[in-house]
Amino acid sequence: MLIEKYYEFDDDVVRELLGKKLSSKNRKDLDEVSEKTGKPLKSCRRQFDNIKRVYKMVEEIPGSIMENIKSSFYVSDDLARKYASIVFLAAIRFETSKKKLNTMTFPAWKRCCEAIMVQWTYKLTGPEYYDTEMDKEFLLELRELKVLLDREKEHKQLVCITLKPMLLQKSYLELDANFRKYTGAIITLAATLHRSRDMKNLFVEFSLILDLFRTGNWTSHDLQQFFNAYSSCAGELDVLRNDSGLKSCWEKFMSVVGVCMVVMYSPP
Secondary structure (H helix, E strand, O other), X not given: OHHHHHHOOOHHHHHHHOOOOOOHHHHHOHHHHHHHHOOOHHHHHHHHHHHHHHHHHHOOOOEOHHHHHXXXXXXXXXXXXXXXXXXXXXXXXXXXXXXXXXXXXXXHHXXXXXXXXXXXXXXXXXXXXXXXXXOHHHHHHHHHHHHHHHHHHHHHHXXXXXXXXXXXXXXXXXXXXXXXXXXXXXXXXXXXXXXXXXXXXXXXXHXXXXXXXXXXOOOHHHHHHHHXXXXXXXXXXXXXXXXXXXXXXXXXXHHHHHHHHHXXXXXX
């Protein structure tokens, strides 16, 4: 109980620390974090030190980050999951500090990271596999999804038929007019994620794609409906239906994209 209390943290403090190096210099600059969050400086330092301690302990241990944190620090599943997201963000070095991402809370980052860790990292166990390592074969296979751009008209037709009874009229009209933009941005992202630079900027790219929907004044509910239909309708196209490996790749990709887009979206 005492250990749990000691390692607990404030979401808003951690949000300010995401993307920062856990260096002595940044520890000295925690006054700004304290002032911005309204949390005592002493508390900010404790949280900084705890994150650094956890990261240093588990970064080189293979296997599940969450389980490694639990066994090393004797904290609850819930707290271990939170720390696992922080470690994962730091290990992949995702861009978190761009202005476009300022509205993302720590719970939003955590939700997105959990989806990525489940779907896009290696699932094999052993001394050479790390929970913080992306599945490189999967990321390379994502390039094959460019074939969907050749089926854009069919894909659009299926999505529009599915969504016409569900969407607000303005969202449907936006979908009809801008499907090419939406699908082009999503598939282009898939085709570039094998490059570490593009993976690092994943959330910036998500935000840029979401700008297309904000321009069209989509509601959060309609956006959720779109990603559900967009993902499932692609699976009905022959290029995926007849290739179970590529279809599985698409589903893994979209399961993360769908979650992150909806979590990150703030209607205009």
